[in-house]
Amino acid sequence: MSFCQTVWEDVAPLRRAILDHPFLNELAAGTLAPESFRHYIVQDSLYLAEYSRALALAAARAPTASGRLEFSDGAKVAVQVEEALHQAFFAQFGVTAEIAAASEPTPACLGYTSYLSALAATRSYEELIAGILPCFWVYWEVGCDVKPRAASPNPYAAWIDTYAAPAFGEATDRVRALVDEAAQNATAATRAAMVTAFRNATRFEWMFWDSAYHRAIWPI
């Protein structure tokens, strides 16, 4: 089994919890409260800005041309999605420029982005890209799982289509291949650290949806 297949099995209970989360069940049914989606999309916009930075740092450190190409392209696409898809959703769900500008990241969002920044700043390239991968792979799995069970018409159709798009699956495949290549050349200790990074990022993916569903704020 490849490194990625092994860690994917490892986080199977987390993935199940994500696919069963009421945020995604209600999004698929089209019944998700618009306030929860609005919360999500504002937080996701803040998330993608920081995710783009983590990808750019991965590009800077990639030992191969294919890694530099993939992560620099990802850094660009994250900003494009932040600007295009999110602006369309902002309009659809009544997020004004003032609301967007005044919003600050929730504990889940700040935790996730700060974790990726910490991997980029103080850990190996291998750990960083293992932490980057769930963002692709979990969303691809979610897109493929939600699309066939989604009600039609659905106010969240554009979001579902983004992550069920074959191009997104192909990008996921390429990042997975880079992670497998890095794992193959890594020591056992680095591989163990990669497993931790992958699992923690997957936990943050669940927390991100749960936080949006409950429209979480800072407790103090």
Ligand SMILES: Cc1ncc(CO)c(N)n1
């Ligand atoms: C939190 C989060 N994870 C992954 C993706 C996929 O790009 C996203 N948009 N937001």
